Amino acid sequence: MLEIRNLTAAYAAIPAIRDISLTVPEGGIVxxxxxNGAGKSTLLKAISGLIQKKSGSIRFAGQDIICxxxxxxxxxxxxxxxxxxxxxxxxxxxxxxxxxxxxYHRRRHRQELQEHxxxxxxxxxxxxxxxxQIAGTLSGGEQQMLAIARALMxxxxxxLLDEPSMGLxxxxxxxxxxxxxxxxxxxxTILLVEQNARAALRxxxxxxxxxxxxxxxxxxxxxxxxDSRVKAAYLGG
Amino acid sequence: MxxxxxxxxxxxxxxxxxxxxxxxxxxxxxxxxxxxVTEIINLAQGEFVMLGGLVMVSLxxxxxxxxxxxxxxxxxxxxxxxxxMNYAAIRPIRRPTVLTLIIATIAASMxxxxxxxxxxxxxxxxLTAFSGRTPILxxxxxxxxxxxxxxxxxxxxxxxxTFFFDKTIIGKAxxxxxxxxxxxxxxxxxxxxxxxxxFALSAAIGAIAGITMTPIALMDYDRGAMLAxxxxxxxxxxxxxxxxxxxxxxxxxxxxxxxxxxxxxxxYKDAYALAALLIVxxxxxxxxxxxxxxxxxxxx
Ligand SMILES: Nc1ncnc2c1ncn2[C@@H]1O[C@H](COP(=O)(O)OP(=O)(O)OP(=O)(O)O)[C@@H](O)[C@H]1O
Ligand SMILES: [Mg+2]
Numbered sequence: 100m101l102e103i104r105n106l107t108a109a110y111a112a113i114p115a116i117r118d119i120s121l122t123v124p125e126g127g128i129v130x131x132x133x134x135n136g137a138g139k140s141t142l143l144k145a146i147s148g149l150i151q152k153k154s155g156s157i158r159f160a161g162q163d164i165i166c167x168x169x170x171x172x173x174x175x176x177x178x179x180x181x182x183x184x185x186x187x188x189x190x191x192x193x194x195x196x197x198x199x200x201x202x203y204h205r206r207r208h209r210q211e212l213q214e215h216x217x218x219x220x221x222x223x224x225x226x227x228x229x230x231x232q233i234a235g236t237l238s239g240g241e242q243q244m245l246a247i248a249r250a251l252m253x254x255x256x257x258x259l260l261d262e263p264s265m266g267l268x269x270x271x272x273x274x275x276x277x278x279x280x281x282x283x284x285x286x287x288t289i290l291l292v293e294q295n296a297r298a299a300l301r302x303x304x305x306x307x308x309x310x311x312x313x314x315x316x317x318x319x320x321x322x323x324x325x326d327s328r329v330k331a332a333y334l335g336g
Numbered sequence: 337m338x339x340x341x342x343x344x345x346x347x348x349x350x351x352x353x354x355x356x357x358x359x360x361x362x363x364x365x366x367x368x369x370x371x372x373v374t375e376i377i378n379l380a381q382g383e384f385v386m387l388g389g390l391v392m393v394s395l396x397x398x399x400x401x402x403x404x405x406x407x408x409x410x411x412x413x414x415x416x417x418x419x420x421m422n423y424a425a426i427r428p429i430r431r432p433t434v435l436t437l438i439i440a441t442i443a444a445s446m447x448x449x450x451x452x453x454x455x456x457x458x459x460x461x462x463l464t465a466f467s468g469r470t471p472i473l474x475x476x477x478x479x480x481x482x483x484x485x486x487x488x489x490x491x492x493x494x495x496x497x498t499f500f501f502d503k504t505i506i507g508k509a510x511x512x513x514x515x516x517x518x519x520x521x522x523x524x525x526x527x528x529x530x531x532x533x534x535f536a537l538s539a540a541i542g543a544i545a546g547i548t549m550t551p552i553a554l555m556d557y558d559r560g561a562m563l564a565x566x567x568x569x570x571x572x573x574x575x576x577x578x579x580x581x582x583x584x585x586x587x588x589x590x591x592x593x594x595x596x597x598x599x600x601x602x603x604y605k606d607a608y609a610l611a612a613l614l615i616v617x618x619x620x621x622x623x624x625x626x627x628x629x630x631x632x633x634x635x636x
Contacts, residue, residue: 149518169521178522185519187512197505198512202524204505253524 100125100288101146101177101257106155106165108145115141116312119155123257128279128289130299130320132333133309139292140182142309143259146290147179148172159257174202178255182262184242186249188235192226195234195245199252219248222278240271247278257288264295276302296333300324308333344476349598350591355483355552357590358490359385362545363567364574364582365493366538372514372577373534376437380421380445382564383452384539387414388546389555390452393461403466411543417448418539422532445560452557465551486548493541494583501579510534514577562606569613575623584624588612 101123107114116138123129133139144150146157148169157165164172173179187195196216197204203212220227223244229237234245243263250258260279264272272295280302283289293299300306300320308316308329316328323329363381370378391413395406425444429436466485471478500507512520513530521527545563546555570589574581589609596608616624 147522149521168526169518170524170526173522173524181518181522185516185522187515187519189515190508190511194508198508198520198523198525201505201509249523 100160101290102156102158103146104156104158106142106145106153106157108141108150108153110141110150110152114312116145116309119309119314121307121314121317123288123290124305125288126283126286127305128283128291128303130291130293130303130306131309132293132296132299132306132329134332135294136311137309138312139309140261141312143179143181143261143290143292146172147177147259149179149181173253173255176254176256177259178250178253178257179259180246180250180261180263183265184239184246186234186242186245188233190234191230192232192234192237192245193230195249196226196230196252199249202253215252215254219251222251222281223248240267240274243267243271243275244278247275251282251287255287257290258282260289260291262292262294264293264298272298296329297324300329341476345598347475348477348479349594351477351479351483352598353591353594354587355486355590356594357570357587358486359545359549359563359586360566360570360589361490361583361586362493362541363563364571364586365497365579366541366545367568367571368577368579368582369538369541370534371571373510374437374531375434376426376441377568378535378538379438379441379564379568380448380560381538381542381567382560382562383445383448384414384418384542384560385546385549385563385567386452386555386557386560387417387448388543389463389550389559390456390461390546390557391543392547392550393463393555394456396463397461403464407547410547411540414543414546415536415540418535418542419532421448421539422535426531426535427528445564449557449560456557458557460554460556461550462554463547463550466548469551480552482548482551486552489544489548490583493544494579497579506533566606566609569610572623573613573616575625578623578625581623581625588624 103119103121106119107117109115119142131139131142141150145153148167153165155165156163159175159177164175187198196219200212200215225241226245226248229241234242237245247263263275263279267275276298279289279291291299291303300323303320306317306320306323307314316323363385366381366384367378370376388410392406392410395401395409396403401409421444425440426437429440465480465482467481469480471480501511509520509525510530510533512525513527517527566589570585571582573588574585592612593605593609597605
């Protein structure tokens with residue numbers, strides 16, 4: 100579904116990721132692990148179009164999207180839940196949800212939209228209860244759920260998740276991972292970036308290890324879980 | 337001077353101040369719309385007002401279009417110029433920073449002003465007042481009917497924008513861009529289109545300000561800069577980016593100017609409001625309604 104070949108992307112002059120190749124099969128969960136500053140977020144931003152300076156190829160559903168702008172890429176079916184819960188903090192929860200479906204806001208879609216909002220609230224009941232609260236006043240876990248819910252409103256085929264567990268209590272992390280698995284079972288393909296390597300490797304089928312901008316290791320997640328280098332560097336020995 | 341006539345005079349100055357202030361508020365709202373989406377201070381905002389007045393004068397006085405037709409046509413023309421400015425001066429900049437973009441708006445304002453001088457010359461033009469010029473006498477004050485038109489249009493603009501930003505998805509998308517441009521793109525909002533829309537809205541509001549003020553204050557090619565300064569002052573006074581702030585700031589600037597000119601020396605009328613602005617900024621740098629977290633001069 101997503102095929103990346105020799106992708107290099109830069110912020111200023113210096114590339115933050117170099118010569119990355121990666122494949123995400125339709126219906127799968129793929130994880131990327133790596134230390135701080137390895138370039139994980141940069142890779143996701145390059146895929147979703149937030150970074151323009153890049154070379155190589157990014158093929159999604161058979162088409163090269165490397166030159167497309169972020170808003171067009173969303174329309175193609177890739178939603179990116181960016182690092183640090185980039186919600187619209189000064190707006191109400193329901194406004195965030197509505198904006199998630201920005202591309203579907205035409206009159207003839209009204210009914211469908213309402214139905215979709217209902218489904219998302221069903222998946223995240225806490226958001227339904229707090230739909231009129233200002234998003235910035237939600238708890239950290241609720242904000243992360245809102246960020247995911249908003250991304251789902253665009254009906255992605257591929258969901259890019261950047262550290263969904265960051266700063267959350269273990270119980271909440273458990274909830275979030277359960278939701279990710281449920282989304283996957285419902286047919287959404289997932290590319291997951293995580294600091295929490297153990298959890299990320301448990302739910303993924305395949306995984307990549309990123310170090311200082313380059314892919315250094317890849318393999319079935321179960322194999323990486325027992326790999327001595329991965330154990331030493333990312334799983335705490 | 338007896339009490340009655342003093343009260344009448346006070347009322348006169350207050351109504352005049354609110355009217356001038358409404359114009360400043362419209363200019364300030366124009367500043368805020370573009371600022372919120374792009375962080376640019378569009379220093380050509382005053383030229384939109386000038387163009388609104390002069391285009392209207394040409395359409396109505398020269399080409400004899402009735403007011404009710406000339407009004408929307410003027411707004412459309414000035415909006416077009418706002419869009420053109422976005423395409424010609426803002427988009428082509430290859431490495432946009434807030435500072436280069438602001439300089440581009442200064443260049444645009446000079447070009448617009450120069451073109452206006454070529455077209456209309458250096459004369460001041462008058463425009464027919466919408467409901468005549470017979471003053472309405474209220475409690476010893478003689479009030480021009482046009483004043484009510486100006487204040488009324490401010491109310492209409494504010495109501496329209498409130499509806500737009502609170503109730504429509506495009507309006508919310510525009511607020512989303514101002515809050516977090518990256519996140520806005522990630523839900524599929526075309527930020528470039530929103531920037532374009534912000535220029536269109538600001539130009540349209542500027543045009544309305546120009547059209548409604550011309551019957552009171554005349555209009556010439558050289559008025560843009562002072563209007564921009566006062567409007568910018570109003571926006572900063574109220575808190576840059578805040579719409580309620582723009583209204584409060586605009587009305588305060590207008591009232592201070594009018595009362596200062598009326599009761600003190602009229603020669604310093606431009607100084608009073610700007611002095612008040614400085615004082616407020618010393619006490620409260622974020623402006624009256626500004627949110628300290630939201631002042632975002634971060635990229636300077
Ligand atoms: N906006 C930016 N401008 C310039 N350099 C940046 C920018 N964002 C990130 N970088 C640099 O790019 C490199 C990769 O950063 P990135 O955010 O992709 O790391 P990461 O793997 O996501 O790290 P973390 O786990 O801490 O989130 C870092 O060296 C970082 O300093
Ligand atoms: Mg990161």
